[in-house]
Amino acid sequence: MSASDDAPSDDTRDDLALVATGIAKVYGATCALRSARLALRRGRVHALLGENGAGKSTLVKILVGAVTPDAGHIALAGAPVAFGSVTQAIRAGIVPIYQHLSLFPELSIHENLSAFALAAGGGLWTGRRLVDPARARGWLKEVGLDVDLAAPLGSLSLGERQLVEVARALSLDCRVLVLDEPTAALNADEADRLFAVVRRLCASGTAALFISHRFDEIEALADEVTVLRDGRTVIDAAPIGRHSREELTHAMLGAGVEAAPARLSERAAPVLVGRGLAAGRHGRGSLDVIVHAGEIVGLAGLIGSGALSLAATLGGAQAGPGELSVGDASFMPGDRRRAAALGIAYVPADRHAEGLFGALSARRNASVSGLGRLARLGWLRARAEAQMVDPLLRRLKLHPALPEAEAATFSGGNQQKLLIARGLAVPGLKAMVLLEPTRGVDVAARGVIHDAIREAAASGVAVLVATSDLDELMVLAHRYLVVREGTLAAELPRSAPRAALLAALSGSAAA
Amino acid sequence: MMAKRLPGTSRPLRLSRPPAVALVCLGLFLLCCAFVPRFATFGNIENVLRVASILCVVACGQAVVILLGGIEFSFGASAALASVVTVMALPVLGPVGGLATGGASVIAIGAVNGFLVGRLALPPVIVTLGTLMMASGAAAWLVGGLPIDAPPSAAFSWPARGRVLGVPVPILAALLACAALHLMLAHGRIGRLWYHVGANPVAARLAGLDVTRITTLGYAVAGAFCAVGAIILTSRVASGQPALAPNLPFETIAACAIGGLPLSGGRGRVSQVVFGVLTVAMLNNAVVLINLPVAWQLVLLGLAVLAAVGLQKDWAVLARLARRTDR
Ligand SMILES: Nc1ncnc2c1ncn2[C@@H]1O[C@H](COP(=O)(O)OP(=O)(O)OP(=O)(O)O)[C@@H](O)[C@H]1O
Ligand SMILES: [Mg+2]
Secondary structure, three states: OOHHHOOOOOOOOOOEEEEEEEEEEEEOOEEEEEEEEEEEEOOOEEEEEOOOOOOHHHHHHHHOOOOOOOEEEEEEOOEEEOOOOHHHHHHOOEEEEOOOOOOOOOOEHHHHHOHHHHHOOOOOOOOOOOOOHHHHHHHHHHOOOOOOOOOEHHHOOHHHHHHHHHHHHHOOOOOEEEEEOOOOOOOHHHHHHHHHHHHHHHHOOOEEEEEOOOHHHHHHHOOEEEEEEOOEEEEEEEEOOOOOHHHHHHHHHOOOOOOOOOOOOOOOOEEEEEEEEOOOOOOOOOEEEEEEOOOEEEEEOOOOOOHHHHHHHHOOOOOOOOEEEEOOEEEOOOOHHHHHHOOEEEEOOOHHHHHOOOOOEHHHHHHHHHHHHHEEOOEEOHHHHHHHHHHHHHHOOOOOOOOOOEHHHOOHHHHHHHHHHHHHOOOOOOEEEEEOOOOOOOHHHHHHHHHHHHHHHHOOOEEEEEOOOHHHHHHHOOEEEEEEOOEEEEEEEOOOOHHHHHHHHHOOOOO | OOOOOOOOOOOOOOOOOOOHHHHHHHHHHHHHHHHOOOOOOHHHHHHHHHHHHHHHHHHHHHHHHHHOOOOOOOHHHHHHHHHHHHHHHHHHHHHHHHHHHHHHHHHHHHHHHHHHHHOOOOOHHHHHHHHHHHHHHHHHHHHOOOOEEOOOOHHHHHHHHOEEOOEEHHHHHHHHHHHHHHHHHHHEHHHHHHHHHHHOHHHHHHOOOOHHHHHHHHHHHHHHHHHHHHHHHHHHHOEEOOOOOOOHHHHHHHHHHHHOOOOOOOOOOHHHHHHHHHHHHHHHHHHHHOOOOOOHHHHHHHHHHHHHHHHHHOOHHHHHHHHHHHO
């Protein structure tokens, strides 16, 4: 970055890859975008910031042709464009990398890499269905993947699959790479790898649009930033570093976030007890975990360490060796039904696959674990249902505040709030097991969710949080359990410094 | 600001908006009135409703299965088996006992389907195709291939030809079936659970629901709806027929699809089923009245299903139309 740092408000600059102006989109009663402007420059990574429901994903969907805007203009390298479909946008060089991966896990990596070539036509009837293996290998090398072309995609980790998706983008003349919260499901290493690839692509003239709620990532990767608030662009392509985090947060929310005074609740008797558990498929059932009433235990571990798997087991979601109990009642790992009946809330890590009922209303999503209490002689009492979950939705600031709207129409962060509300609404709540509880959630909502978790703990609930977000762990947990290679490698007190935690995670030095 | 207050506890009473298929159904009705000879006569309309009513009862069952994200192919065969069982049981159990036995056999097949899909997690298409073949084979074997007649009796013919307060029994049965399904779906706990399992079975399990039981119960309830339809059908033909209603599963699936239930599950209302059924029944009736070969019924039905599913995929247009009337 040098002289070009000065604000590029002039749409005629010739290094502009894509300019979208005056974009508006209305869904029924909700205005997703009012007047958004976005200008991406070649060779730059552009961060798009905004609170949950600000319209970021909607803007992205419009850019990649998945949604038609109600108003506005898009120009690609100076020429106006209007895409009718994602295929058209991709052909024009705007390539989306999805969080929910648009790849085919049953097919080989080679076939996945050839998908665009096949979609472009011609390939089906000619003998050459797949792209030249040498070229395919070249793309994989460029994204830093060393894998067998013939291996099924499903054998790769989520992070590696995302890199395959980026590699596939290379098969086209990719002019704009669009990444909507690509790191939400990645660990730090995988994210770093993705960033390196994005930077390399940009160095060769591609423009990248990057959406994230994590300032660390944005500062590490982006050159410029645009902030959306309530469907409008409020900061337009400012160089990173011109605005402080506080200023950006203020621009996003229209207000600052005051750091809540984190009061620690008192730890009391053991509530959630697991004995002889295994972390991950290869673990030997030998782990004991005890979570006390009023306590928030932070479970930390790198991806593949088995931390998430151990947490899922404790929530009753995953079968395995060992035995679990809450209070006096015991249950088997994997018996999620009984766990829920005993008052254990569980928030899964994969929101779409394991959590959300997209076709059902927000209220129904939140109330599902409490239906037993709402029914009388098999008859659901609608009023009691609203009384049970609406206050929770209000408290978590669900936006838009429409409990009867379908869950699928809410923004990613607001969908996450529905899962948290579901957990808080479990009747006779005794323990909460939360996997990545604030994934995809903005700073303000993150604070609200953290407060709700702390409050639950303060009222005597035993809480276990498993997250790859170290900051989250450090503000929430009373003590940390570190999982490494399927074993409980360390237990650290709240006072442990970050460095000690990092060391325990990677197993480098003795903590 | 767009943010609205949460409605909280006081909710204004309001009628839900009619499904998009209502427009299609109305359009077809007007078309038939205008262009199909003898369509708009009292006798014919009653006839359409009578045919529609059997379809409607069974389609209610199909809707439950589709809501669960499954599909039921065994309905026609189990209805045929029911007719055979009924007629064979007649001499021993009398007309009421015979019909009840026939109905019970349909529910049993439904429960078996439910067990196989819910407990053993087998794919619904395969399971219900399997029971279709078994029920069909069993029915043919029991009667030795040829239909057997039932001795005429008033009680036996009541389900098809009786009237209560002037209303034909099949139409009454359809109304009751719709009311029952509506209560289950809109207010019952079990209906809500079906929606959850259909919308996302994994999430349903992790939310603490007993997915196995909910699914099994759903298929059994679907079987119960089909049993009512089978009893009416058997009474109407007054015989045990191994090939009683081979198109029943297709017609009911078509009715649900035309009504706008996505086959992926988790969505759907009774009104959609009703309008879907009426559309199918009118199509079938029109084919007969125009003097097209009856085989055309299936061709038209197939076209209608393709059109409906095509529209659904791109139904933003219809949804927008409907929303305009909403606010
Ligand atoms: N299909 C839809 N129907 C109705 N409303 C929608 C639909 N899609 C999006 N919205 C609404 O548009 C607004 C913007 O949503 P969008 O997904 O763009 O937010 P976002 O900025 O990506 O938020 P997040 O950070 O939570 O992902 C939200 O209020 C959302 O409820
Ligand atoms: Mg989003």
